[in-house]
Amino acid sequence: xxxxxxxxxxxxxxVLEAQATLSASTELLAAPGGRVIADVRRGSRVTTLITRxxxxxxxxxxxxxxxxxxxxxxxxxxSVQAGSPAQLRAAAAQGAPVVATLRAGTxxxxxxxxxxxxxVARIGWVPTRLLTATAPAAAPARVAIxxxxxxxxxxxxxxxxxxxxxxxxxxxxxxxxxxxxxxxLSTAPDGTGLATLSPGVSLRPIxxxxxxxxxxxxxxxxxxxxxxxxxxxxxxxxxxxxRADPGAVRGRTVRWDVxxxxxxxxxxxRRDLAPDEPYLxxxxxxxxNSLIYLAIPPALLxxxxxxxxxxxxxxxxxxxxxxxxxxxxxxxxxxxxxxx
Numbered sequence: 001x002x003x004x005x006x007x008x009x010x011x012x013x014x015v016l017e018a019q020a021t022l023s024a025s026t027e028l029l030a031a032p033g034g035r036v037i038a039d040v041r042r043g044s045r046v047t048t049l050i051t052r053x054x055x056x057x058x059x060x061x062x063x064x065x066x067x068x069x070x071x072x073x074x075x076x077x078x079s080v081q082a083g084s085p086a087q088l089r090a091a092a093a094q095g096a097p098v099v100a101t102l103r104a105g106t107x108x109x110x111x112x113x114x115x116x117x118x119x120v121a122r123i124g125w126v127p128t129r130l131l132t133a134t135a136p137a138a139a140p141a142r143v144a145i146x147x148x149x150x151x152x153x154x155x156x157x158x159x160x161x162x163x164x165x166x167x168x169x170x171x172x173x174x175x176x177x178x179x180x181x182x183x184x185l186s187t188a189p190d191g192t193g194l195a196t197l198s199p200g201v202s203l204r205p206i207x208x209x210x211x212x213x214x215x216x217x218x219x220x221x222x223x224x225x226x227x228x229x230x231x232x233x234x235x236x237x238x239x240x241x242x243r244a245d246p247g248a249v250r251g252r253t254v255r256w257d258v259x260x261x262x263x264x265x266x267x268x269x270r271r272d273l274a275p276d277e278p279y280l281x282x283x284x285x286x287x288x289n290s291l292i293y294l295a296i297p298p299a300l301l302x303x304x305x306x307x308x309x310x311x312x313x314x315x316x317x318x319x320x321x322x323x324x325x326x327x328x329x330x331x332x333x334x335x336x337x338x339x340x
Contacts, residue, residue, distance in 0.1 A: 018047070018048050018133060018134075019045060019046075019047060019048075019133070019134040020045070020046055020047075020048045020058070020131040020132060020133055020134055021043060021044070021045050021046075021131070021132045021134050022040055022041070022042055022043065022044050022046065022126070022130050022131065022132075023042065023130050023131070023132050024042050024130050025039065025040065025041055025042045026039075026040055026126050026127060026130050027039055027040075027126075028040050028058075028060065028100065028122070028124035028125070028126055029055075029124055029125045029126070030124055030125075031125060032052065032055045032125050034125075036103060037102070037103050037106045037122065037124055038060070038088070038100045038101060038102045038103060038106060038122065038124065039100060039101045039103075040060060040099070040100040040126065041097075041098055041099060041100060041101075044060065044099045044100065045134060046058040046059065046060050046126075046131075047059040047060075047061075048131060049123065051128055053128070054127060054128055054129070055125045055126065055127060055128060056125065056126060056127075056128045056131055057123060057124070057125055058123070058124065058125070058126055058131075059121055059122070059123045060088070060099060060100055060121065060122055060124070061099075061111065061119070061120065061121040061122075062088040062089050062090055062099040062100070062119070062120065063088070063089045063090070063091060063092045063093075063096070063114070063117045063118070063119055063120070064078075064080075064086060064087075064088055064089075064102070064108070064117065064118050064119075064120050065086070065094075065116065065117060065251075066116050066117060066118055066251045067116070067250050067251035068080060068081050068084075068086040068251075069081065069086075069118055069251065069318070070082065070105075070295075070297070070318070070320070070333045071295070071297040071300075071317070071318060071333035071334055071335050072107075072297040072298075072299045072300070072335065073105065073106075073107035073297050073298055073299070074107050074298050074299065075107070075299075076107025076108055076109060077108070077109060077110035078107075078108050078110050078118065078120060079105060079106060079107045079108060079297065080102045080103065080104050080105060080106045080108070081104065081320055081333065082104050082105050082273065082274035082277055082295070083104055083271075083272060083273075083274060084104055085101050085102055085103055085104055086101070086102045086104075087100075087101055087102070088100045088101070088102055088120070092114045092115070092117035092119070102122075104274070105274065106122065107122075108120040108121065108122050109121045109122065111216070116251075176202055176203070176204065177202075177203045177204070177205050177213070177215065178199060178200055178201060178202060178203060179197050179198065179199050179200075179201060179203070180199065181199060182196055182197070182198055182199065183196070183197050184196055184197070185197050185215075185217070189209065189210060189211075189212040197217065201217060201219075202217070202218070203215040203216065203217050204216040204217075237249065237252070237254050238285065238286075238288060239284065239285060239288050239290040239292060239330060240288070240290070242319055242322035242323075242330050243290075243322050243323050243328065243330060244322075245322065246321055246322025246323045246330075247322075249319050249322050250319055250320070250321060250322065251318060251319065252318070252319050253316060253317070253318050253319075253335065254285070254316070254317060254319065254332070255314070255315070255316045256284055256285035256286070256314070256315055256316075256317070257284060257285060257286055257312060257313075257314055257340070258282040258283065258284035258285055258292060258294075258312070258313055258315055259282060259283045259284055259310060259311070259312050259313075260280055260281075260282050260307045260308075260309065260310070260311050260312070260313055261280075261281045261282060261283060261309060261310065262280070262281045262309055263278065263279075263280055263281075263296075263304060263305055263307070264278070264279060264280075264281055265277065265278055265279070266278075266279060269326065270293070270324065270327070271324070271325045271326070272320065272321050272324040272325055272331050273293065273295060273324075273331060277295060278295070278296040278301060278304070279293045279294055279295045279296055279331075280293075280294040280296060280304055280307070280334075281293065282294055282313075291327075291329045292329065292330050292331075292332065293324065293329050293330065293331045293332070294315065294317060294332055294333075294334050294337075295320065295331060295332065295333045295334060296334055297333070297334060300334055300336075300337060303337060304334070304337060307337075307339055311339055311340075312339070312340040313337050313338060313339050313340060314337070314338050314340060315332075315334060315335075315336065315337045315338075316334075316335045316336045316337075317332035317333055317334050317335055318332060318333045318335060319331075319332050320332060320333050
């Protein structure tokens with residue numbers, strides 16, 4: 001005997017994405033026929049988004065060591081430091097499998113921070129013929145938004161099944177979502193409120209747990225209103241400190257008061273800067289009479305160009321190198337800058 005009952009869900013959106021595996025290593029392009037931003041390894045699992053004949057738009061995700069992470073680039077929260085490529089790994093460990101090799105300067109979306117690692121993602125294009133659909137293992141049945149679904153339930157067996165844990169476990173979701181009404185974004189189920197989300201806001205679901213959905217939301221705020229949330233941000237670290245032990249401080253973030261001397265573009269002699277990479281020649285921090293190179297990401301170019309010579313500014317920046325070749329001047333990637 002079989003019977004059916006209706007399950008109504010309003011949280012789950014239609015499935016717009018699918019999982020796939022690359023049958024061969026290939027280049028990831030920023031756009032069809034565009035520049036190469038990464039080399040994706042054979043066997044890497046990706047999320048397919050849109051197929052346009054011979055090419056498919058995909059999303060790759062993984063973990064990047066903070067030591068090779070740079071500042072903002074274009075609309076991306078982080079980037080690969082200029083000068084050399086970086087490896088994107090499947091887990092937050094040096095021995096984890098490599099998903100892709102990211103080209104220097106590639107912009108990345110920030111997903112989460114885990115100590116000395118950051119979880120990132122990037123969208124790009126690959127040949128459709130290299131993608132093999134990957135069926136999700138033991139995936140629960142998906143239910144379309146706004147419409148009840150009928151699910152068949154088999155009659156119980158005559159022999160009682162052994163007792164098992166029936167508490168709900170988090171389940172992965174996919175597809176775009178939006179609030180049905182104004183709702184609160186919280187730090188955790190029943191946690192502290194972070195923001196109010198209005199209907200129409202696009203959300204990306206990550207997991208579902210006991211009536212809650214973990215989501216990602218993207219938006220824009222004024223840069224002048226932001227400060228680094230990184231717990232490793234240092235204000236007491238001096239220029240002399242980072243020159244004395246450059247290996248120990250690489251990738252750390254500082255918040256300094258500096259004097260801006262001039263806006264310049266890198267020449268071939270400054271080997272730890274990319275050719276023609278824009279930077280600020282500055283003095284500091286504080287009253288230190290030492291030179292600093294502050295690499296400028298595209299998002300801060302207009303703001304940096306507006307700083308008059310010899311003006312003072314408060315910056316937050318990530319240390320690229322404490323002692324550059326050949327001059328020995330520290331190079332930092334700007335994260336924010338505000339004139340005093």
